[in-house]
Amino acid sequence: MSRAFNRSWIVVMLWLGLFSVATAVQRFPPPQFSEPRELPEPTTPPPRSITMETVDVAVLAAALMLAAWLILKKRRRGWIVALMLFSLGYFGFWRQGCICPIGAIGNVTLAIFDASYALPLTVLAFFLLPLLFTLFFGRVFCGAVCPLGMVQDLVLIRPLRIPAWLESGLRLFAWLYLGLALLMAATASALVICRYDPFVAFFRLGANPQLWIISFSVLAVSLFVGRPYCRFLCPYGVILRQLGRLSKYRVTITPDECIHCRLCEDACPFGAIDKPTVEWPDSQRVKARHRARVLLVLLPVIILLGGWIGFKAAPALARSNAVVRLAERIRLEETGLVADRTDESTAFRTTNRTIENLYTEAEAKQQDFVIGSTLLGGAMGLLCGLTLMRTHICFRRDEYEAHRAGCVACGRCYLSCPREHLRRQRRTDLQPAEPSA
Amino acid sequence: MSDNLTTTRRRFLREGMWGGVLAATTAAGATLAARAKNDRLVWQIDPYKCIACGRCATHCIFTESAVKCVHSYAMCGYCDLCTGYFIPEPKDLTTAAENQLCPTGAIIRTFVEDPYFEYTIVEELCIGCGKCVKGCGAFGNGSLYLQVRHDRCVNCNECAIAAACPSQAFVRVPAEKPYLLKEFK
Ligand code: SF4
Ligand code: SF4
Ligand code: SF4
Ligand code: SF4
Numbered sequence: 001m002s003r004a005f006n007r008s009w010i011v012v013m014l015w016l017g018l019f020s021v022a023t024a025v026q027r028f029p030p031p032q033f034s035e036p037r038e039l040p041e042p043t044t045p046p047p048r049s050i051t052m053e054t055v056d057v058a059v060l061a062a063a064l065m066l067a068a069w070l071i072l073k074k075r076r077r078g079w080i081v082a083l084m085l086f087s088l089g090y091f092g093f094w095r096q097g098c099i100c101p102i103g104a105i106g107n108v109t110l111a112i113f114d115a116s117y118a119l120p121l122t123v124l125a126f127f128l129l130p131l132l133f134t135l136f137f138g139r140v141f142c143g144a145v146c147p148l149g150m151v152q153d154l155v156l157i158r159p160l161r162i163p164a165w166l167e168s169g170l171r172l173f174a175w176l177y178l179g180l181a182l183l184m185a186a187t188a189s190a191l192v193i194c195r196y197d198p199f200v201a202f203f204r205l206g207a208n209p210q211l212w213i214i215s216f217s218v219l220a221v222s223l224f225v226g227r228p229y230c231r232f233l234c235p236y237g238v239i240l241r242q243l244g245r246l247s248k249y250r251v252t253i254t255p256d257e258c259i260h261c262r263l264c265e266d267a268c269p270f271g272a273i274d275k276p277t278v279e280w281p282d283s284q285r286v287k288a289r290h291r292a293r294v295l296l297v298l299l300p301v302i303i304l305l306g307g308w309i310g311f312k313a314a315p316a317l318a319r320s321n322a323v324v325r326l327a328e329r330i331r332l333e334e335t336g337l338v339a340d341r342t343d344e345s346t347a348f349r350t351t352n353r354t355i356e357n358l359y360t361e362a363e364a365k366q367q368d369f370v371i372g373s374t375l376l377g378g379a380m381g382l383l384c385g386l387t388l389m390r391t392h393i394c395f396r397r398d399e400y401e402a403h404r405a406g407c408v409a410c411g412r413c414y415l416s417c418p419r420e421h422l423r424r425q426r427r428t429d430l431q432p433a434e435p436s437a
Numbered sequence: 438m439s440d441n442l443t444t445t446r447r448r449f450l451r452e453g454m455w456g457g458v459l460a461a462t463t464a465a466g467a468t469l470a471a472r473a474k475n476d477r478l479v480w481q482i483d484p485y486k487c488i489a490c491g492r493c494a495t496h497c498i499f500t501e502s503a504v505k506c507v508h509s510y511a512m513c514g515y516c517d518l519c520t521g522y523f524i525p526e527p528k529d530l531t532t533a534a535e536n537q538l539c540p541t542g543a544i545i546r547t548f549v550e551d552p553y554f555e556y557t558i559v560e561e562l563c564i565g566c567g568k569c570v571k572g573c574g575a576f577g578n579g580s581l582y583l584q585v586r587h588d589r590c591v592n593c594n595e596c597a598i599a600a601a602c603p604s605q606a607f608v609r610v611p612a613e614k615p616y617l618l619k620e621f622k
Contacts, residue, residue, distance in 0.1 A: 026578050028514030030621070031553045040557075042507040044616045045588035047479045096591050103594045111469060117609075118474040128466045135459055191595035200593075206499045208597065246455040322605060343490040347604030350488065 053122040056095060060129055060145070063087055067144040067409075068137040072249055075420065077411040083144040084154065092147035097203040098194075099123050101130050101141070102148065102236040105181060106191035113186040130236075134243040138250035142230060142240060143409030149230050151199050152222040153410055159226045159269035167271055168387050170232040175383055178235035179376040180317075187368050189321040198229050226269035230408060241405035251402045253413045255423045258399035265400065267416035272406035277397045285394065292392040295385060303381040310377020311370065318369035327362030330355055478609035480596045481617050484582035486606035489567035489574065493583055496601040497565075503590035504565035504583050504598065506543070506558050511621040512580035515553035521573030521581045522546055522556055538568050560586070580619065587615050 063083065070079045091100065099107075104127035111119035130141035142149045162170075177193075184190045194200075201207035201215040221228045230237050244250070253264045253273065264273060280288065318324045322344075329345050332338045334355065341349075348358065402413065414420050482493075482504065493504040518530060522544050527536040532546055543562035547555045558581075565583060573581040599607030610617065 026512065026621075027576070028516055028578055030511070030513075031515040031549075033553065034550060037549070039510040042509060042584075042616075042618060044618070045586060047477070047587035047590070047592060047612050047615050050475075050477050050612060053477055098591065098594050107594065108469065111472065118476065118478070119469060119472065120477050121470065121473045121475050122477070124466065124469055124473050128462065131462055132459075135455065135462070190600060194593065194595040195597075195600065200498070204498055204591065208496070208498065211498070243458065246451060246458055248455065343488065343492075343603035347486070347488045347490075347606075350604075351486075 050122075053120075056091075056099075057122050057125045057129075059090060060126060063090075063145045064129060064133045064141060067140040068133060071140050071143050071251060071409045071411055072137060075255065075411065075414045077414065080144050080411040081154075084150045087145045088147050088150040088154070091145070092150070092199070092203045097147060097197065097200045099126050100147065101126050102146075102234060103191065103194040103197065105178070105235055105239075106185040106193055109182050109185035110188060110191075114188055117188075131239065131243060134240050134247060136248050138247045138404070139240050139244050139407065139409050142237065143251075143411065147203070148197075148199055148234070149227060149408065151202070151219070152227040152229060153408075155219060155222050156226050156269060157223050160224050161266075162225065162271055164271065165391070167231070168390070172380070172383060172387065173232050174234060174238045176380060177233050178238045179379060181235050183317065183369070183372045183376055184320060186372065187321060187365060189365075193235060198233075226271075227408065231270060231406075244407070245404045247404065250404060251407050251409050251411075251413075253400055253402055254417045254419045256419055258401075259419065260400070261418060262400070263418060264413050264416040267413040268402070268407075269412065270406060270408060270410075272403045272408070273413060274397055274401050274403050276399055277395065280394050288392040288394065292389050295389045295392070299382070299385045299389075302385040303378050306381020306384070307374050307378035310373040310375070310380070313377070314370040314373040315366070317373050318366045321362075321365050321369070323358070324362045324365050324369075327358050330358060477612040479587060479592050479612050479615050480585050480590065480599060480607055481610045481615060482583050482585060483606045483608055483617055484579075484584070484619050486604045487567075487570070487583055487602075488604045488606075489571040489583065490603050491567050492601050492603070493598050494564045494566040496598040498591075498593060498597050499589070501589075502565040502598075503586055505560050505563045505586045505589075506565065506567070506569060506581055507584045507618075508556060508558055509580045509582070509619045509621070510555070512578050512619060513556065514578050514580075515549060515555060516577065517552045517554055519546070519554065519556055519573070520576040521569035523572075525572075538572050540564070540566060540568065544569060556581075582619055584616055584618075 063086070067080075067083055070076065070083060091097070099122070104123050107117075107119055107123045108127050110117050130145070133140055144150075181191075181193045184192045196214060197211070198218040199215055201211045202219075207215070218229055253267075260276065265275065267273060319328070326344050326348055329338075329342060330348060333341065333345055494502050497503050518527075522538060523530065523536050524538050529536065534542060537544070541562045541564055543559045543564075545557045545559060547557065549555050567583055569581050570583055573579055596607055608617075
């Protein structure tokens, strides 16, 4: 085959200008070498082995067990911090933050809604283990294992106090985030939790500018607000909070009894210590009961309003799905509203899928979004209503207590309790004396 | 007395719910586990869908993308005028940098015998921009194509390139068969 021949081929093709990369054409015959020649093969370096993934699960289980023991039995912040550093090193910097239970929410949801996605067992284990541990021991995962929590916990230098009403208001964002993450995963649009992971940029020492901005902002806020991602955004935290409410064992500030000394009152940087309640005066109680009743009657209205907002937001949310976006673009091109082609539409036109087929799929997706988004809106309405109602209900409490849901089991409050000092004293006294010579 | 009753009732309620939630979690876990695979999925590019748009070079979470060009030698025409190697209308067919399509000079052109040349990718230099892939696919045999290199990829749960890929060419494949290699047909 001569050079001239090769050239003419090119010219012909340039003229035709019709060929795209995606069309697989063998335009030139394989070479006819004068003597047989061994052709090189492309190398295929393998990914990390599945055995190593299983090791990760084992490390997670061990870390959770150790965390439960250190937090509930040993009660030493120093040891807990040591485990925190290990978890941060292993799950964060060594394993580079993937897979984590928070992100696994997306995989599990995807597996439920998309039968063609086979959930890896290790991912499932990562998702379930912290849930089970929380049911038994409270949020020990948040206390000393979660790498995202550890970053925030370790950089906290001057916690600002956040008023309770603001706290419960901001917490709604975490619910919304969880809802959106479920919606996006269920419609196979995106795994948003992973896309906006706050610290993966640090763990991998590399990321796109957007992720770097997210990382540094969350880090900056974490200096002055205790664990902002945990409290106001983390979707897994939302689930753990609810399970923490039921847990068998949990963090108690005092090792035995509360003597109402008030010394632990400000010990928790996450506002998770509840004070004993004072009995409301009768007039206030009547007023509160009245307000709670009004809210209860209004609840359906709030839910409907939320649902309506969700319904209205559906088309915008649906645009996060690539198929919906593509169909929109193709429609514009087909109706002649735009003249140029995007990479997406070019790619679509090289496949032999029909436009009708694409439109049908996009419409089905949009329908899913309408249903999902309306439900999400309604649920958010319900949550807003309940949050409001809760401020008008008086819960009785006689002691200083770590809040079942809010306590992230960091162990900071133990040493503020004089009973804890006594306990430690007793333990040292109980140590056998040095054997005398 | 009534206080005691409330606490007992609350305890009872909590324990009932505890048992219920534990049972539900276990059941859901078992159902999912039955459907789950003791396997791992990794990201790979379907070379027949990829349009070599160039986003692979810029969207990977790593500055040096985990996607690189690979060469299927069996498909290659060993052309003298390789449209994956040379810019359109090159001044002359030499290895001078101004004739090359690859921005980093990652393709080595070696003479085999008249009129055949072999093209080899130097992976350390390749940035996965897909320029050669586009050139080879448009006018050649399509033997140059992009693949996720698994010694570099950390297998993000959501691959940042997959999210940006215009042709939805990124797919999850079993870790045992982690490459989608083009073969001579
Ligand atoms: S709340 Fe979320 S981010 Fe914080 S420690 Fe718990 S799981 Fe991790
Ligand atoms: S262990 Fe104590 S200080 Fe830490 S979160 Fe729980 S209540 Fe707050
Ligand atoms: S982003 Fe998609 S279409 Fe673009 S080069 Fe990468 S695989 Fe190919
Ligand atoms: S999975 Fe992550 S590391 Fe691998 S190619 Fe995609 S973005 Fe890059």
